[in-house]
Amino acid sequence: MDAPSQSGHLSLFPLFSFLRPGDSAIRRFLLFSAPLRSAMATSQQLHPVDLLHPQEQQPLATFLRPQRQQRPVRVRRVWASNLDLEFSIIARVLPRFPMVSFDTEFPRCTLLPQKPHYLLSADERYAFLKANVERSKLTQLGLTLFDADGNLPGGVGEAFIWEFNFCDFDVCRDKFDYNSDGIDFRMLFLKGIDPGRFAACCHSAGLVRHCPCCSTTADWIAFGSVYDFGYLVKASSLDQLLPDTLNEFLLQVTYLFGNFMDVKNLMSHCDGLSGGLEKVARTLAITREVGGAHEAGSDSLLTTRVFLEMKKLFFTNEADMAPYGNVIWGL
Numbered sequence: 550m551d552a553p554s555q556s557g558h559l560s561l562f563p564l565f566s567f568l569r570p571g572d573s574a575i576r577r578f579l580l581f582s583a584p585l586r587s588a589m590a591t592s593q594q595l596h597p598v599d600l601l602h603p604q605e606q607q608p609l610a611t612f613l614r615p616q617r618q619q620r621p622v623r624v625r626r627v628w629a630s631n632l633d634l635e636f637s638i639i640a641r642v643l644p645r646f647p648m649v650s651f652d653t654e655f656p657r658c659t660l661l662p663q664k665p666h667y668l669l670s671a672d673e674r675y676a677f678l679k680a681n682v683e684r685s686k687l688t689q690l691g692l693t694l695f696d697a698d699g700n701l702p703g704g705v706g707e708a709f710i711w712e713f714n715f716c717d718f719d720v721c722r723d724k725f726d727y728n729s730d731g732i733d734f735r736m737l738f739l740k741g742i743d744p745g746r747f748a749a750c751c752h753s754a755g756l757v758r759h760c761p762c763c764s765t766t767a768d769w770i771a772f773g774s775v776y777d778f779g780y781l782v783k784a785s786s787l788d789q790l791l792p793d794t795l796n797e798f799l800l801q802v803t804y805l806f807g808n809f810m811d812v813k814n815l816m817s818h819c820d821g822l823s824g825g826l827e828k829v830a831r832t833l834a835i836t837r838e839v840g841g842a843h844e845a846g847s848d849s850l851l852t853t854r855v856f857l858e859m860k861k862l863f864f865t866n867e868a869d870m871a872p873y874g875n876v877i878w879g880l
Contacts, residue, residue, distance in 0.1 A: 691845030712846030716741030769809035
């Protein structure tokens with residue numbers, strides 16, 4: 550999701566320290582990963598067709614088939630009831646589609662600084678990020694898995710992306726901007742996913758790092774990623790709080806996600822591109838393939854298409870893009 554209007558950025562630096570055994574991300578992993586490990590172990594004993602819901606049973610090989618031609622895209626909507634099943638599929642296809650574009654949706658808080666964003670120091674910007682993320686709750690997260698050529702995993706005649714729905718928001722208790730519309734808070738509360746369980750599934754599936762000796766399989770892509778990473782770091786924390794300092798936050802992002810690209814930072818080095826995701830997509834003549842604005846799954850796919858088009862138009866190879874990676878726009 551685009552962060553509130555921001556300027557400036559701060560580079561991340563390599564992480565050479567390890568999390569202590571008692572750190573919250575590892576405790577989350579130990580607490581929640583057993584159900585997913587069980588589901589994935591069971592899936593190894595089943596015919597691939599059994600991984601799918603009865604109404605969409607297909608050989609799993611179809612999920613691994615690159616969608617080289619433009620095909621309809623279907624959003625796989627994920628709730629607590631089918632979380633383990635969907636992550637077992639993600640874990641299987643991730644080695645073939647190791648790039649992950651993501652977007653978060655959340656009821657917007659109204660805690661804003663008293664002076665323009667560009668006048669804030671990096672530490673002040675982080676203080677507002679921390680306050681807003683801790684005051685509000687994640688409602689949706691979209692994931693698009695793809696390969697270097699932009700192919701998506703898919704079934705017969707269609708490609709797939711994912712949209713996860715979370716239960717943590719309580720409309721009677723939590724503060725939010727009442728202009729946050731289009732969200733069925735009651736359905737989220739009743740059927741949504743616990744963010745900590747989601748974070749543990751990400752660890753188990755190889756999307757993020759879960760121990761110092763491991764590496765993440767995925768390369769992460771986002772647009773204006775400061776709040777996106779903020780909510781995922783929060784979900785990985787047992788106390789649901791962000792680190793106290795900016796440097797600690799950057800270390801945690803680097804530890805969990807490894808390599809990533811913030812498309813908004815990349816865009817600042819491309820002539821003729823400015824504005825939010827929708828405006829950049831229009832400039833590049835890219836249209837949405839599914840869903841609408843501020844739907845997490847749809848926005849994650851649009852971010853993918855924008856990233857790939859920018860890569861094709863403005864950069865000769867991966868090495869040309871490397872200097873702009875691992876930078877969070879807006880901090």
